Amino acid sequence: MTTTMEDIVALCKRRGFVYPTSDIYGGLTSSYDYGPAGAELLRNIRNIWWNYFIKRRTDMVGLDSQILLHPNTWVASGHVSAFNDPLVEDKKTHKRYRADHLIEAWIQQHPDKALVVEDLTIDQMGEFIAANTIKSPDGNELTRPQKFNLLFETKLGVVEGEKSTLYMRGETAQGIFTNFKNIIDSTRVTFPFGVGQIGKSFRNEITTGQFIFRTIELEQAEIEYFFDPETTDWKTLMDEWKSAMWDFVTKELGVSAAHLRWRQHTDKERSHYSKDTYDLDYEFPFGWKELWGIAYRTNYDLTQHANLSKADLTYTDPKTGKKFIPHVIEPALGINRTFFMLLADAYRKEPARNTTHSVAGGEMRTVLAVKPALAPTSIAVFPLVANKPELVEKAKSVFLDLSKRFSVAWDARGNIGKRYLSQDEVGTPWCVTIDYTTLEDDTVTVRDRDTAVQERRNVTELSAYFQKKLDTIE
Numbered sequence: 253m254t255t256t257m258e259d260i261v262a263l264c265k266r267r268g269f270v271y272p273t274s275d276i277y278g279g280l281t282s283s284y285d286y287g288p289a290g291a292e293l294l295r296n297i298r299n300i301w302w303n304y305f306i307k308r309r310t311d312m313v314g315l316d317s318q319i320l321l322h323p324n325t326w327v328a329s330g331h332v333s334a335f336n337d338p339l340v341e342d343k344k345t346h347k348r349y350r351a352d353h354l355i356e357a358w359i360q361q362h363p364d365k366a367l368v369v370e371d372l373t374i375d376q377m378g379e380f381i382a383a384n385t386i387k388s389p390d391g392n393e394l395t396r397p398q399k400f401n402l403l404f405e406t407k408l409g410v411v412e413g414e415k416s417t418l419y420m421r422g423e424t425a426q427g428i429f430t431n432f433k434n435i436i437d438s439t440r441v442t443f444p445f446g447v448g449q450i451g452k453s454f455r456n457e458i459t460t461g462q463f464i465f466r467t468i469e470l471e472q473a474e475i476e477y478f479f480d481p482e483t484t485d486w487k488t489l490m491d492e493w494k495s496a497m498w499d500f501v502t503k504e505l506g507v508s509a510a511h512l513r514w515r516q517h518t519d520k521e522r523s524h525y526s527k528d529t530y531d532l533d534y535e536f537p538f539g540w541k542e543l544w545g546i547a548y549r550t551n552y553d554l555t556q557h558a559n560l561s562k563a564d565l566t567y568t569d570p571k572t573g574k575k576f577i578p579h580v581i582e583p584a585l586g587i588n589r590t591f592f593m594l595l596a597d598a599y600r601k602e603p604a605r606n607t608t609h610s611v612a613g614g615e616m617r618t619v620l621a622v623k624p625a626l627a628p629t630s631i632a633v634f635p636l637v638a639n640k641p642e643l644v645e646k647a648k649s650v651f652l653d654l655s656k657r658f659s660v661a662w663d664a665r666g667n668i669g670k671r672y673l674s675q676d677e678v679g680t681p682w683c684v685t686i687d688y689t690t691l692e693d694d695t696v697t698v699r700d701r702d703t704a705v706q707e708r709r710n711v712t713e714l715s716a717y718f719q720k721k722l723d724t725i726e
C-alpha cells in the first residue's frame with residue numbers, strides 16, 4: 253500500500269508529531285510545531301547526526317553560532333544580492349507562488365512539453381507561462397515572475413529611525429565561515445578538517461501544500477569541510493562525503509535505498525557559490541525531492557569574508573610555511589526533511605496482529621517501523637488496569653527504573669489492545685505490561701512492535717535486555 257501525504261499528515265496530528273503553528277489562530281504560513289512525539293524524534297535525529305559526523309570522527313569539531321550575525325556576513329556571502337526565488341502573483345486573489353513550481357506542476361499534466369525548469373532564467377519562465385497560458389491554482393492570470401529575496405529582515409535597536417537592519421540567518425553555514433579563524437586559533441585541528449553545527453535558519457519561502465518539506469523556519473545540520481586543494485583532490489573528497497551521507501541515511505537511519513538517488517545540479521541551477529553540487533533525493537509521497545545537498549563551495553566564502561571584513565583568513569601551514577585560503581566541501585542536511593522522510597519510509601498500514609489481548613478481528617493497525625534507536629520512546633509501561641493500586645505501584649517502579657536509562661512512556665488508559673495500537677503508531681518498539689502474574693513471580697510481558705509477539709521477562713533483567721536490543725538491532 254502506498255503511503256500518501258494525507259496518511260502522514262493525519263498520523264502527525266493524531267499522535268502528536270506535528271501541529272500547525274498557531275493552530276488556534278488559523279495557522280501561520282508554512283510553519284509547524286513539533287508535538288511531544290515529534291520533539292523526541294527531532295532530538296534523536298539531531299543526536300544521531302551529531303554522534304555520527306562530529307563525535308565519532310577525529311577530523312570534525314562542533315559549533316553553535318548565532319541566528320543573528322553581523323549584516324555584512326550576508327552581503328559578503330552573496331545572499332543579499334543572489335538568494336532569490338522567482339515569484340508570480342495571482343492577479344485576482346493576490347496569492348503568491350513560485351513560478352518554477354507552477355511550471356513543474358503544469359509540465360506534469362503536459363509531459364510532451366517537458367523541459368528542465370531549473371535551467372530557465374526568470375525571463376524564460378515568464379515567456380513559458382505566457383506562451384502556455386499557465387494559470388494560478390485558482391484559475392486566474394499571473395503576473396510576470398520577479399526576483400524575490402528569501403532573507404528575513406529584522407531590526408536591532410530601540411530608537412525608532414535609528415534601528416539597523418539585521419537578517420535572520422538563511423543558512424547555518426555562514427557562522428562556520430565567520431568563526432574559521434577563531435576555530436583555527438583555539439583548537440588543535442589539522443587539515444583537512446570539518447566544522448559541523450545544527451540550528452535554525454529562516455527563509456521567506458513561497459510555498460503551498462508541502463507540509464514540513466519547505467517551511468519558513470527550518471533546522472539545518474551543516475558541515476564545512478576545509479581542505480587545501482593542492483594536497484587534497486576535491487572530487488575524491490566529494491565522493492568520500494557522498495558515501496558517508498549515503499551510509500548515514502541507509503544504515504544509521506535505516507531508510508530504504510530504493511527511495512534514494514543522487515542528482516547532479518545543472519550549471520544554471522547551481523547556487524552562486526558552488527562549482528559542483530549534488531542532491532541526495534528521497535522519493536517523498538509527492539515525488540523525488542532534495543533531502544540533503546553537497547556542494548563544492550571552493551574558497552568563495554572565506555575569500556568574500558576576508559575582502560569585506562579585512563580579516564586575514566589565510567591559513568599558514570606550520571610545517572611548510574605555505575599560506576592559502578582553504579576550500580570547502582559542504583554537506584548540508586535539513587533536519588525537518590529527515591523527519592518527514594523517516595515518517596514516510598517507516599509508515600505501514602497492515603492487519604492488526606494477533607495478540608493475547610483483545611484486538612477486534614479485521615482491525616487494521618498503523619505502525620511506524622522506525623529503527624528502535626530513533627523511536628520517540630523506546631519502551632511503554634502499562635499497568636494492566638488503572639484501578640488496582642498494587643499493579644499501578646509496581647508498574648510505576650518499573651517505569652522509574654527503566655527511565656533512568658531509556659526514553660519511557662506511561663499509559664494506564666483504556667484496554668491493553670488499544671494501548672498497543674497507539675504505541676505502534678508512534679513507533680515504540682517495546683511495551684511492558686504489569687499484570688497479576690507480576691505480583692506473584694516478578695515477571696512482565698514484553699510485546700514487540702513489529703511481530704506483536706509477547707514474552708515474559710523477569711523485571712530484574714529488563715534493563716539489560718532492552719540495552720542489548722538497542723545495541724544490536726541494525
Ligand code: GAP
Nearest residue numbers: 423425465466467470543544545584585586589
Ligand atoms: N548551506 C547550503 C544550503 O543551505 P540548501 O540546499 O539551500 O543549501 C540545505 O539547504 C538543506 O536544508 C536542504 O537540502 C534541505 O534539506 C534543507 N532546507 C532548505 N530549505 C528548506 C526549507 N525551506 N524548509 C525545510 N528544509 C529546508
